[in-house]
Amino acid sequence: MSDIQSLGVVAVIGGTGSEGSGFAMRWAQAGLDVVIGSRRAEKGERVAAELREKLGDVRLRGASNLEAAQMADVVVLSVPYESQETIIESIKPGLAGKVMVTVVAPLLGEKKGRYAPAPGGSAAMEAQAQVGPETRVVAAFQNVSAHHLVDPEHQIDCDVLVCGNKRADRNIAVALAKAAGMRGVHAGALQNAAVSEGLTAVLISINAIYKTRNAGIRITGIEA
Numbered sequence: 590m591s592d593i594q595s596l597g598v599v600a601v602i603g604g605t606g607s608e609g610s611g612f613a614m615r616w617a618q619a620g621l622d623v624v625i626g627s628r629r630a631e632k633g634e635r636v637a638a639e640l641r642e643k644l645g646d647v648r649l650r651g652a653s654n655l656e657a658a659q660m661a662d663v664v665v666l667s668v669p670y671e672s673q674e675t676i677i678e679s680i681k682p683g684l685a686g687k688v689m690v691t692v693v694a695p696l697l698g699e700k701k702g703r704y705a706p707a708p709g710g711s712a713a714m715e716a717q718a719q720v721g722p723e724t725r726v727v728a729a730f731q732n733v734s735a736h737h738l739v740d741p742e743h744q745i746d747c748d749v750l751v752c753g754n755k756r757a758d759r760n761i762a763v764a765l766a767k768a769a770g771m772r773g774v775h776a777g778a779l780q781n782a783a784v785s786e787g788l789t790a791v792l793i794s795i796n797a798i799y800k801t802r803n804a805g806i807r808i809t810g811i812e813a
C-alpha cells in the first residue's frame with residue numbers, strides 16, 4: 590500500500606482549475622510536494638502563490654504542464670475532456686514510466702448533467718491508448734465535487750472510486766484520496782472507469798434536482 594511519503598512529487602495538470610486546485614491545495618496541506626501545471630507557466634505560478642498565501646508553509650509550485658509532468662513522480666490529469674487529447678500530447682515527453690491519475694469526465698450540455706460516452710470506451714481508456722504502455726493510467730476522483738474541495742477546513746463526505754489495471758497503481762490513487770481526506774475504493778480494471786465517468790453526470794443532475802452542490806457516493810458493505 591502506498592503512503593503519501595512514497596508518492597514523491599505530484600503534478601496536477603490543469604491544476605489552475607476548480608477541481609485541480611482543490612486537490613493541489615489538499616495534497617500540499619497533507620505534506621505532499623505538489624506542482625500546479627498550466628498551459629502558461631506564469632498562471633500556474635500565480636495560482637500556486639495564491640494557495641501558498643492561504644496555507645502557509647507548504648511545498649507547492651507552479652510550472653507549465655510539460656515541466657510539471659517532467660518534475661513529477663505521479664501525474665494527475667485535471668482538464669476538460671474536450672482538451673484531454675491536446676494536453677496529453679503536450680505532456681507526453683514527461684509521462685514515460687509513470688502513473689497518470691485522471692479525474693477527467695466527459696460531460697455534455699450547458700449544465701454538464703448529461704453523460705456523453707467517450708468514443709474510445711471512456712476518457713480514461715482513450716488516455717491510456719494515447720499514452721501507450723509505458724504510462725499506466727488510473728481513473729479516480731471523477732465523483733468528487735470541486736465545490737468544497739477548495740475549503741481546507743471542509744471534510745469531504747464521499748468515497749473515491751479507483752479504476753486501474755494494477756493494484757499497485759490503484760494504491761497510488763487510494764493514497765492520494767486519503768491525503769485529501771477521503772476513502773479510496775478499489776473499483777477494478779481501467780475499463781470500469783466508464784461507470785465512474787457516467788456517475789459524474791448523474792451526480793450533477795442530482796445536484797440540480799435537489800438544489801445542492803455536494804452530492805457524492807458512498808460504498809457500503811466493505812470495511813470502513
Ligand SMILES: NC(=O)c1ccc[n+]([C@@H]2O[C@H](COP(=O)([O-])OP(=O)(O)OC[C@H]3O[C@@H](n4cnc5c(N)ncnc54)[C@H](OP(=O)(O)O)[C@@H]3O)[C@@H](O)[C@H]2O)c1
Nearest residue numbers: 603605606607608627628667668669672693694731734735
Ligand atoms: N469541477 C468539478 O466539480 C468536477 C468534478 C468531478 C470531475 N471533474 C472533472 O475534472 C476535470 C477538470 O474539471 P475543472 O472543473 O477543474 O475544469 P476547468 O476548471 O474548466 O479546467 C481545468 C483547467 O484546464 C485547463 N483548460 C481549460 N479549458 C481548456 C481548454 N479548452 N484547452 C486546454 N486546457 C484547458 C485550464 O488550465 P490552464 O488555463 O491553466 O491551462 C483550466 O484551469 C474535468 O474533466 C471535469 O469533468 C470536475
